[in-house]
Amino acid sequence: MVNAISILGSTGSIGRQSIEAAVHLGVPVKALTAQSKIDLLEEQARRLNPEFVAVYDEQAAKAFKTAVADTNIRVGSGIEGLMEAAAMDSIDCVVTAVSGAVGLKPTLAAIEQKKRIALANKETLVCAGDIVMAKAAELGAEIVPVDSEHSAIFQCLMGHEKKELKKILLTGSGGPFRGKPRAELENVTPEQAVKHPNWSMGAKISVDSATMMNKGLEFVEAMHLFGVTPDDIEVVVHPQSVIHSMVELVDGTVIAQLGVPDMGLPIQLAMSYPERCPSMFGRLDFSTLKDLTFEAPDFEKTPCLKLAIDCARLGGTAPCVMSAANEVAVGLFLRHKLGYNRIYDAAAGAVEKLGVIHNADLDTILEADSAARAYVLETFSK
Ligand code: NDP
Ligand code: MG
Secondary structure, eight states: SSSSSEEEEETTTHHHHHHHHHHTOOOOEEEESSSSOOHHHHHHHHHOOOOOEEEEEESHHHHHHHHHTTTEEEEHHHHHHHHHHHHHHSSSSEEEEOSSSHHHHHHHHHHHTEEEEEEHOOOOOOHHHHHHHHHHHHHHHOOOOOOOHHHHHHHHHTTTTGGGGEEEOOOOOOOTTHHHHHHHHGGGOOOHHHHHHSSEEOOOOHHHHHHHHHHHHHHHHHHHHTOOGGGGGGEOOOOOOEEEEEEEESOOEEEEOOOOTTTTTHHHHHHTTOOOOOSSSSOOOOTTTOOOOOOOOOOOOOHHHHHHHHHHHTTTHHHHHHHHHHHHHHHHHHHHHOOHHHHHHHHHHHHHHHOOOOOOOOHHHHHHHHHHHHHHHHHHHO
């Protein structure tokens, strides 16, 4: 069990659930961060009394400082504020629940201080997985996945050696538009895209789930977390989201992790690991469970998933460029400034335009990330 935590992105979907898990487990929360939602952040701060709060947006940080002037809470801002929250002496674990590549630098700052990373922010590993995993291994910082599929794989591999693993079976529901041809999705609105059949999540990841880019990002995330190649991972569409992922061992045994689709479970485990604690979430009732069904992904209908797997095979900066372009494109789509099907065009266009750089250092990766964002804004912004 961890002793004390920081939560990066505490006002988001995972961040709010992380607060509830920490309160349930009795783990003190020493720092909170958000981008700009300071009303909720203030409520959280008054409830949890953290030492430090960082607000990414400078203006919002000023307003927040004024709002909590009657408390002892220190207030920071910008990426430095996030990095400080991630690396404080008083914590041993940071929950990275920001959305997007902004999570990368704070994650590296936490690894430098050998903190446990309860990793929700998948874009960090997609962007710079080689660097992050190598640094964590070098310094002995634990990375415990929060993403439900990776938490499932992590749990299925407990007690097994890497050489016993044959294949990772990464499950995904297929999202709200499963089976629909691309031509029928031309006029999809943000409101339709964020309505996930099984999970309640933030807006960006909900759109990624609809395009199945989310499964593609998770494919890359799994490669890094578990040190495997693209050939070792198979995507399995499982619309009910009861099995959260599986591993096949060399003898043909398949081990699955099942549970109700509630992120509270993997979040709690990332804090309590290696302990298991009673949870406050629902339980699976096999007497009411009906069909558990499985199908292969249809790559023609989900070109984002295909693109992500192709980028995983290309390696180097390709996944970072794809993910950054996707992040900007999804942002434009959510603001009604880009059509749904153009999200794929933007991500694929960026990879084609910018090419791949292999063995890139952190600066080169960050430059590729910026170039991808600029490309999408220049080429696709209406
Ligand atoms: P949300 O959009 O709900 O929340 C995002 C959080 O990050 C908010 O606190 C937001 O602050 C903050 N944030 C956003 N942009 C910035 C920025 N530029 N600088 C600083 N803070 C920022 O996202 P989710 O909780 O859904 O997802 C968070 C991460 O977890 C993502 O990487 C996602 O892929 C991953 N994940 C999420 C799952 C889920 O069920 N939601 C499941 C598995 C993984 P503010 O509120 O002020 O905007
Ligand atoms: Mg997931």
